[in-house]
Amino acid sequence: MLKVKEVEKSYKKGGFLSKERQQIIRNVSFECGRGECLGIIGESGSGKSTLGRLLLGIEKPDHGNVLLEGKSILRRTERLGRISAVFQDYTSSINPFFTVEEAIMEPLTAQKQSQQEQRSKVDLLLDQVGLNPSYKGKYAHELSGGEAQRVCIARAISTAPKCMVLDEAISSLDVSVQVQVLGTLKELKELYKMSYIFITHDIQAAAYICDRIIIFRDGQIEETVPVQQLKHVRSDYAKKLLDSLITL
Numbered sequence: 001m002l003k004v005k006e007v008e009k010s011y012k013k014g015g016f017l018s019k020e021r022q023q024i025i026r027n028v029s030f031e032c033g034r035g036e037c038l039g040i041i042g043e044s045g046s047g048k049s050t051l052g053r054l055l056l057g058i059e060k061p062d063h064g065n066v067l068l069e070g071k072s073i074l075r076r077t078e079r080l081g082r083i084s085a086v087f088q089d090y091t092s093s094i095n096p097f098f099t100v101e102e103a104i105m106e107p108l109t110a111q112k113q114s115q116q117e118q119r120s121k122v123d124l125l126l127d128q129v130g131l132n133p134s135y136k137g138k139y140a141h142e143l144s145g146g147e148a149q150r151v152c153i154a155r156a157i158s159t160a161p162k163c164m165v166l167d168e169a170i171s172s173l174d175v176s177v178q179v180q181v182l183g184t185l186k187e188l189k190e191l192y193k194m195s196y197i198f199i200t201h202d203i204q205a206a207a208y209i210c211d212r213i214i215i216f217r218d219g220q221i222e223e224t225v226p227v228q229q230l231k232h233v234r235s236d237y238a239k240k241l242l243d244s245l246i247t248l
């Protein structure tokens, strides 16, 4: 389904004139199956969000490629509506001048669906993320964090994508809201038969929703483990990282 092949990414280091580059992603390869939820856990600065942007085709790798059902994600026509994202910062993810309805319809407009088709979908999408139709006319500043993130999720699933990248998607929410949103995400994954790439610091959330987990270290895959085997990771680094995250 989603195939990541020998991906590398570096950024310019230092000032404007500097030629030095900092290697962020180093020869990363993995696959995420249809309907699978693959977690990516790693320390801050290990390159998780950079990897997320490469998977979404927002950034181009220096080397290697990302294929969605065999086609390069860098081709706009291949990624449009077929891979989507929910980020941590839900407040800046929604255009403040858009109503909830307009925000949810945004990707459908990009797909050139008719206004009528789009409107009829919005009620259904709101229902699927646990919001009633009265939310349609509200603006982002009138929503709680949990409601705003639900709107972002509704927008992300509006095109029925094959794959969704969730980058710390529940991290800014209150714990009780996190649990509810995780439940919704789990239901939606079954309903839409989507694959998830679940980037997080939250080992409990990952254990709840993921099928397999990649332990990411310094831009590389340290270890990949089925979620049932999480207690039995092999590398010392993975053991230490998981211990530190569990005690947090």
Ligand SMILES: Nc1ncnc2c1ncn2[C@@H]1O[C@H](COP(=O)(O)OP(=O)(O)OP(=O)(O)O)[C@@H](O)[C@H]1O
Pocket: 011, 012, 024, 042, 043, 044, 045, 046, 047, 048, 049, 050, 051
């Ligand atoms: N556009 C960019 N230009 C230059 N450096 C960048 C850019 N994006 C990320 N970096 C650097 O890449 C490294 C990895 O950042 P990234 O945000 O991918 O890590 P992360 O694992 O997601 O961290 P966190 O968990 O704190 O969000 C950092 O050192 C960051 O400063």
